[in-house]
Amino acid sequence: xxxxxxxxxxxxxxxxxxxxxxxxxxxxxxxxxxxxxxxxxxxxxxxxxxxxxxxxxxxxxxxxxxxxxxx
Amino acid sequence: xxxxxxxxxxxxxxxxxxxxxxxxxxxxxxxxxxxxxxxxxxxxxxxxxxxxxxxxxxxxxxxxxxxxxxxxxxxxxxxxxxxxxxxxxxxxxxxxxxxxxxxxxxxxxxxxxxxxxxxxxxxxxxxxxxxxxxxxxxxxxxxxxxxxxxxxxxxxxxxxxxxxxxxxxxxxxxxxxxxxxxxxxxxxxxxxxxxxxxxxxxxxxxxxxxxxxxxxxxxxxxxxxxxxxxxxxxxxxxxxxxxxxxxxxxxxxxxxxxxxxxxxxxxxxxxxxxxxxxxxxxxxxxxxxxxxxxxxxxxxxxxxxxxxxxxxxxxxxxxxxxxxxxxxxxxxxxxxxxxxxxxxxxxxxxxxxxxxxxxxxxxxxxxxxxxxxxxxxxxx
Numbered sequence: 207x208x209x210x211x212x213x214x215x216x217x218x219x220x221x222x223x224x225x226x227x228x229x230x231x232x233x234x235x236x237x238x239x240x241x242x243x244x245x246x247x248x249x250x251x252x253x254x255x256x257x258x259x260x261x262x263x264x265x266x267x268x269x270x271x272x273x274x275x276x277x
Numbered sequence: 278x279x280x281x282x283x284x285x286x287x288x289x290x291x292x293x294x295x296x297x298x299x300x301x302x303x304x305x306x307x308x309x310x311x312x313x314x315x316x317x318x319x320x321x322x323x324x325x326x327x328x329x330x331x332x333x334x335x336x337x338x339x340x341x342x343x344x345x346x347x348x349x350x351x352x353x354x355x356x357x358x359x360x361x362x363x364x365x366x367x368x369x370x371x372x373x374x375x376x377x378x379x380x381x382x383x384x385x386x387x388x389x390x391x392x393x394x395x396x397x398x399x400x401x402x403x404x405x406x407x408x409x410x411x412x413x414x415x416x417x418x419x420x421x422x423x424x425x426x427x428x429x430x431x432x433x434x435x436x437x438x439x440x441x442x443x444x445x446x447x448x449x450x451x452x453x454x455x456x457x458x459x460x461x462x463x464x465x466x467x468x469x470x471x472x473x474x475x476x477x478x479x480x481x482x483x484x485x486x487x488x489x490x491x492x493x494x495x496x497x498x499x500x501x502x503x504x505x506x507x508x509x510x511x512x513x514x515x516x517x518x519x520x521x522x523x524x525x526x527x528x529x530x531x532x533x534x535x536x537x538x539x540x541x542x543x544x545x546x547x548x549x550x551x552x553x554x555x556x557x558x559x560x561x562x563x564x565x566x567x568x569x570x571x572x573x574x575x576x577x578x579x580x581x582x583x584x585x586x587x588x589x590x591x592x593x594x595x596x597x598x599x600x601x602x603x604x605x606x607x608x609x610x611x612x613x614x615x616x617x618x619x620x621x622x623x624x625x626x627x628x629x630x631x632x633x634x635x636x637x638x639x640x641x642x643x644x645x646x647x648x649x650x651x652x653x654x655x656x657x
Contacts, residue, residue: 212541238605242549245542246602252538253599259531260592268524272584272631 212248220244300432304441306490307370307428308448310483311421314374315452317479318418321381322346323460324472325411331464332397342408349416351650357420358646359508361427362639367492369424369642373417374487378480380414385473414480423645430633430641431494439583442629443574446622450567458561497639512647515640522635525584529628530651532591539598539617550607559611566615570622583627590624 221244223229229247230239237243263269330339361369387407388396396403425445433441463472505511516522547556579586594617601613636644 212538216542216545237603240605242546242605245546245549246605248538248542249546249602250599252535253595253597256532256535256595256598257592259528260588260595263524263528264588264592266524268521269584269588271521272519272525273582 216245216248220248300493303490303492304428304432306486307425307432307492308444310370310487310490311425311445312448312452313479313483313486314377314418314421315448316455317381317476317483318377318415319452319456320460320463321411321472321476322415323456324464324469324476325408327461327464328469328472329397329408333399335399338399342412345408346412346416349412350419353416353420354423354646354649355509355512355643356507356646358423358512358642358644358649359506361424361642361646362508362511363497365492365494365496366424366428366431367487367490367494370421370487371484373420373424374480374484376417377414378477378484380410380417381473381477381480384410384414385477388470388473418480423642423649426629426633426645427638427641428492429629430638431492435634437578438633439579439626439630440575440577442626442633443571443576443578443622445571445629446626447568447571447575450564450571450622453567454561454564457564508643509647511640512643515636515644516647519635522631525587525628525631526648526651528587528591529648532624533652543614546602547607547610550605550610559607563611563614563618566618567622570619571626573619574623574626579623579627579630583630586627587624587631590620590627594620594624 220229221241224234224237224239224244224247225241226239229244233247234243237247326339326342329335329342357369357373360372364372384407387403387410391403395401396407398404422445426442429438429441429445460472463475516526544556547559551559597613597616601609603609632644632648633641
């Protein structure tokens with residue numbers, strides 16, 4: 207399901223901006239430029255969102271409740 | 278005929294897989310049977326998708342039938358989960374396999390009787406009938422997982438369920454590997470007709486084999502008074518009765534959603550770095566990591582607090598996801614994917630183990646069905 211929505215976002219937004227758009231001007235010097243770097247930005251951002259969400263869950267009461275009650 | 282003793286409490290675990298001998302035999306038979314029916318369903322579905330794409334060259338057609346599969350699996354999950362709770366698990370498994378057999382048989386007959394030119398036009402009702410039959414048969418095969426998860430609870434003593442869930446992950450990995458190798462090969466070299474005959478023969482084999490398996494179980498009495506055929510409320514009640522559990526399911530759903538980004542873009546990214554041939558070969562190799570992850574759990578278990586592994590595993594995976602693409606490197610990509618795919622079956626086995634521990638057996642079918650709907654785990 208995600209695939210249907212994410213493909214166009216990659217093609218229309220991330221790949222062009224990292225090729226010769228604002229993204230390339232901003233971080234291109236160290237992240238690299240080109241269409242595949244647009245995809246790379248998406249992986250990196252998705253990963254960072256995932257890290258943040260997982261850390262929030264880890265600090266949550268729900269997690270502690272599940273972790274202490276192994277019954 | 279495997280006649281299974283009901284008592285298994287005092288059996289000591291001399292066997293390497295850590296499942297008590299009496300029920301272990303039954304469980305292992307069910308695993309083999311689920312492997313056959315899982316391979317068959319996903320094989321035929323992939324073959325159909327390839328075939329439709331090769332014959333029509335329409336991305337819209339393949340996109341629509343791919344979406345239809347995910348949606349059907351999401352909607353049928355809770356209904357089948359409810360059925361699993363209200364019937365014997367063996368009967369539930371027979372239902373899925375019989376449905377697959379009937380659908381694949383009807384699809385084969387249709388394929389033999391109707392001209393291929395007519396089947397391959399998207400306007401033609403025959404096209405949609407063939408897709409619908411294959412889809413229903415394949416989704417039925419996929420539903421097996423819900424029944425198998427409850428069978429882990431039924432047949433495996435609590436302290437060894439983590440390892441049994443590892444084995445379930447292993448067979449999932451094996452079916453992925455077999456499917457990705459053979460569906461392309463069969464369509465490329467033999468054609469759709471042979472794909473159908475092969476799938477039909479395998480489901481009939483799975484049906485006959487399943488009939489010989491005996492699970493020691495009684496007919497569930499519907500004590501909770503639910504009469505609904507799709508009992509989502511019953512699943513929600515059971516989930517809310519365990520503090521924190523709803524969060525676990527939400528987390529799994531979120532991870533699948535975000536993981537979808539990862540998987541959807543991976544082919545495009547990989548093909549920017551290496552040739553198609555190298556990429557195909559590399560994937561075959563990387564998929565072994567999934568099998569390895571399942572085997573690690575089957576061997577070592579998950580420790581006493583599996584929820585900790587769920588969170589740590591996800592944390593590791595997202596760190597991998599945020600770092601592997603910092604440089605356009607096929608080596609970093611390969612290492613990242615190997616870590617990712619090793620951890621997925623470990624995380625999934627840990628989630629299953631938590632659910633099997635905390636949800637009463639009588640409601641597990643509904644909860645697994647509900648989880649399937651929310652998570653909507655896509656087959657690659």
